[in-house]
Amino acid sequence: MPKGSASTIVDIARELGVAPSTVSRALKDHPFISQDTKDKVKKVAARLGYRRNTLAAGLRNSHSNIIGLIVPRISMYFQSAVITAIQNTIHSMGFELIVCQSNDSYKQETELVNVLYGSRVEGLIVSCTMYTTDFSHFKIFTDNQIPLVFYDRVPRNFPAHIIRGDDFEGGYMGGKHLLERGCKDIAFINGVLSCNLYQDRLEGLKSALKKAKVPLKKSRFFSHELTVANAEATCKKMFSRKPFPDGVFCANDTTAIVTLQYAKKAGIKVPQELKILGYSNDPRTEIISPALSSIEQFPAEMGEKTAKAMLDLIHTRNYPKKPVESVTPAKLIVRETT
C-alpha cells in the first residue's frame, strides 16, 4: 500500500518491464493487447492501488468528464429536486456534476461561468439568476462549442437548449381556477419581472382575467423577491384596509404560505372569504392547514430532461443555432385553500 504517493501508469509499466502505452491500453481493454498482458497489468494495478489521474487524461483528451451546474440556490425545494434528478441521470452515464450557487447574484454568475470554463467542463447547465437579462457571458460556451443547457430560469433567444416549465399556462390555469371559484377581486404577488418565469406567469394570469373581463388592478399587483419578509410586508399592505381581495395568487409557495398564515392570524376565513393559490407544489403545501392549492412543476421530469439534453448534446455535438425549447406542462393541484 503506497503511502503518500499515488502510483501511475509508468510505475506499473516499470514493474512489468513494458511500455506505459501498453499499460494504458491494457487498462481499457484495447483489442490489440493480449489477454495475458491485460491480466498481468490489472493485477499489478490493483496491487499498487492505481487510480487513473483524470486530470492528466482530461488534459490529453481535452475533456474532463465533469459537467458544471450553476443554480441560484440549492436549498429551494424545486431546485434541489431538479438537481437530484440531474445528478442521478448524469452520474449513471459516467459524468460528475460540479454544483455552484450564484446566490441570485449576476456578478457571481458571470464569475462562475468563467471559472467553469477554465475547468474545461464538458458542458454547462444553468438556471439563471432572477436578475439575469444579459446573457452574453454564456457566449464563451457557444463560441467554443461546449454544450450548454438552460432550465427553469432561462434566456429568450439564446442559441441553446432550453428546458422550461409552462409558466404561461400555469399562470393562466391559476387565474382561471380562481375565477371559477368565484373570485372577483384577485391579487397577484409576483416575483421580479426581469425573470422569464414571472413574466410568463403574469401574462398567463392576465390572459385568463381578460377572457373573463376581470381587470388586474394596479393596487392588487405586487412584484418583488419572493422572500418571507417581502411577503409579510405585502400582506400588511394588502390587508391594511378594506375591501380585501377575495383571491390571492402567489408566484411561489413560500409567499402563499405567509399569506395564508397572515390571513389566519387576521381572522380572514380561507377559503370562504379568501382563496389562496401558490406555485411549485412545495411539500409544505400539503402539510399546512388548510392545505394549499398550488401548481405542480414536475421538477424530477425537468431534471431528467435537462440531463438528457446535455448528454445528447455531448454525444451528437448537434449545436443549435437557435433556441431549442422543451416545455414541461404545469398542473393545477387543487387543495383546501381554493
Next chain:
Amino acid sequence: MPKGSASTIVDIARELGVAPSTVSRALKDHPFISQDTKDKVKKVAARLGYRRNTLAAGLRNSHSNIIGLIVPRISMYFQSAVITAIQNTIHSMGFELIVCQSNDSYKQETELVNVLYGSRVEGLIVSCTMYTTDFSHFKIFTDNQIPLVFYDRVPRNFPAHIIRGDDFEGGYMGGKHLLERGCKDIAFINGVLSCNLYQDRLEGLKSALKKAKVPLKKSRFFSHELTVANAEATCKKMFSRKPFPDGVFCANDTTAIVTLQYAKKAGIKVPQELKILGYSNDPRTEIISPALSSIEQFPAEMGEKTAKAMLDLIHTRNYPKKPVESVTPAKLIVRETT
C-alpha cells in the same frame, strides 16, 4: 473572438514574441516581471479571450482546486442547508465543490470515493450512507494525505476531522422533555442502527428514561429507514390496539409529520392524548398544525464548520492521527405538539 479553439499561454507568448514562462508569470503578477510586460500580456490575454486551463495547471501542480462532497441525498432539508453553507464558504476561498449523491447506497459511496480520488480533488467532505459501517474505502485519502472531513453521519474511530451534531444530547433532551410533559409510555421511531446518529439518539433517550426510571418497552421501539411509507406502517402497528403511547419521539421530522397526520385522522388529540416530537427542525414543522416540536441541528453552522475544517486542513496540512471531533449542540424547539 476565437471560435472553436481556446487560446493558450503559448498563443499569447507567440503573439508578443516572449516565452510562455513569461506569460505565465505575468498573468499571476510575479514580482520579477516588469509592469510593462505584465500590461502587454494582460491586454493580449483579454483580447484573445484567454482562460487558464485548470486541468493543465492542476496536472502540473498536482491539485485541482476542487473539493469533493459525497452526501446521501441532496434534497433532504438538513442536507441541502448544510451543502449551501459549505458551498458558499468554500467558494469564497477560491475552491469549487463537486457534489455527488450516494443515494444511501454503500456501493455507490465506495465508487464515488474512487472517482473523486481519480479526479485528484483537493479534499473530500462526506456525510456517509446510513449503512456505512466499514470505512476502509476512505483510507485511500488518508494514505495519500488528502484532506478528509466527515459531517453528520460520521465514522467512529477514523483518523479524520469529524463535524457532528450532539445526537446523544438531542435524544436526551427529547426524552426529558416528553417526561416533563407527563408522558409515561413513550414510543421511539428511530432510523437504522448502523448509523451513528440513530445509535446516539437512542442512547440519549434511554439515558433520560433511565434517570426517570421509565422503561423503553420493546413494543414501543421501532427502527427502520425513516421514509413516509415506513412511518405509516409503523403508525398503523402502533395504533392498532390500545393502550396507545402517550408520547412519540421520532428521529426525523418526516416521520413526526406522518405520525401527527395519522393521529389527527384517527381522532387522537395532540398534544392532550399524544405528544409528538420530531428531529431536525425542518421548515415543515413550523407550518403544520399543531406546530411540531423538534430538535434544531443548526445546519448552517455545521456546514460552515465543515468547510472551515477542510480549508484549515488544506492550508496547515495538519493531518490527524486520531479522530478530531467537533460537536455542534442540539436545541429543543418546543411548539404545540408537546
Next chain:
DNA sequence: TACCTTTATGCAAACGTTTTCTTTCAAAAG
C-alpha cells in the same frame, strides 16, 4: 576595466495519460 548585483526573461523539463506511428516477431502464404 573587471567583477558583482539586481532585474527581467528565456529554456526546458515535468505533471500522467493517450494515441499515432513504428517496430518486432512469428506464422501463414507463395
Next chain:
DNA sequence: CTTTTGAAAGAAAACGTTTGCATAAAGGTA
C-alpha cells in the same frame, strides 16, 4: 526459403501550465 500478413508491443510526441535553473543586460562598486 523468401515474402507477406497480422498481432502485439514500444517509442515518442502531445495536451497547457509551472518552475528551477540559466542567461542576459543594466547598473553599481572597487
